[in-house]
Amino acid sequence: MNENTARQGVLCALGAYFIWGLAPAYFKLIDYVPANEILAHRILWSAVFMLVLLTLGRRWPQVRRSFRRGRLLLALALTSVLIGSNWLLFIWAVNHHHMLEASLGYFINPLVNVLLGMLFLGERFRRWQWLAVVLASAGVLVQLWMFGSLPLIALGLALTFALYGLLRKKIGIDAQTGMLIETLWLLPAAAVYLFFVADTPTSHLSANDWHLNTLLASAGVLTTVPLLLFTAAANRLRLSTVGFFQYLGPTLMFLLAVGFYGEALSADKLYTFAFIWLALGVFIADALLAQRRRLQTA
Numbered sequence: 001m002n003e004n005t006a007r008q009g010v011l012c013a014l015g016a017y018f019i020w021g022l023a024p025a026y027f028k029l030i031d032y033v034p035a036n037e038i039l040a041h042r043i044l045w046s047a048v049f050m051l052v053l054l055t056l057g058r059r060w061p062q063v064r065r066s067f068r069r070g071r072l073l074l075a076l077a078l079t080s081v082l083i084g085s086n087w088l089l090f091i092w093a094v095n096h097h098h099m100l101e102a103s104l105g106y107f108i109n110p111l112v113n114v115l116l117g118m119l120f121l122g123e124r125f126r127r128w129q130w131l132a133v134v135l136a137s138a139g140v141l142v143q144l145w146m147f148g149s150l151p152l153i154a155l156g157l158a159l160t161f162a163l164y165g166l167l168r169k170k171i172g173i174d175a176q177t178g179m180l181i182e183t184l185w186l187l188p189a190a191a192v193y194l195f196f197v198a199d200t201p202t203s204h205l206s207a208n209d210w211h212l213n214t215l216l217a218s219a220g221v222l223t224t225v226p227l228l229l230f231t232a233a234a235n236r237l238r239l240s241t242v243g244f245f246q247y248l249g250p251t252l253m254f255l256l257a258v259g260f261y262g263e264a265l266s267a268d269k270l271y272t273f274a275f276i277w278l279a280l281g282v283f284i285a286d287a288l289l290a291q292r293r294r295l296q297t298a
């Protein structure tokens with residue numbers, strides 16, 4: 001991996017996580033729209049946005065080659081289910097006042113990335129990385145032991161997104177083509193739900209005001225741009241390195257939840273957050289020390 005490629009990967013990762021960190025503010029603007037309906041709009045308008053983007057970039061020959069690869073299409077069907085599940089769970093969490101637990105999920109995610117990188121990509125686990133994973137696991141177990149509950153939303157978000165990142169890295173398809181095929185897999189179900197099943201005050205686009213329809217259509221851009229940045233970063237960096245930047249998104253979510261939307265940091269969440277933050281501190285310190293050693297030996 002050359003220096004220019006690594007720099008591009010870092011910039012893509014920073015852009016993706018910054019947008020994701022502020023995304024809850026967008027969903028709060030339309031929290032009166034059911035989560036299933038918002039998800040259908042995310043899929044529909046993402047597909048439209050990707051078709052325009054690929055046309056402008058003249059990438060259709062590459063798309064046609066991808067459609068001839070049956071195993072690739074099946075793999076992208078699986079990633080589409082993972083990312084669609086992640087989208088739905090995240091929208092539901094934000095619009096039902098569980099933004100803190102959503103942020104916890106994305107704090108856990110980089111540690112899951114490191115674990116999956118070791119298990120499936122042959123990336124080596126350093127001693128302090130093991131400690132970080134143990135501390136994160138302890139945070140979840142403490143919540144279960146002391147309060148009899150599990151952060152199911154957080155674990156669901158962390159696992160679905162970490163598995164998505166792993167599979168997309170293993171598949172190796174370019175970000176735009178992969179995103180288009182994923183949205184096309186999800187599009188039939190989304191269109192049937194939106195135009196034939198959903199029957200709410202906001203489900204009839206012709207009856208909505210232009211402001212709401214603009215916000216719903218913007219879901220495509222908000223969905224596609226950071227995901228393209230993320231997949232571009234995943235293809236340019238080690239999976240564990242991509243996970244290093246993950247703290248930016250949940251930090252912004254946490255600040256939004258506590259500072260702007262008044263979510264209470266209850267005792268069970270406080271204990272779990274404390275362990276996760278300690279784990280991330282160990283993880284980041286280890287990464288910085290490893291980088292310093294590489295520079296000294298270069």
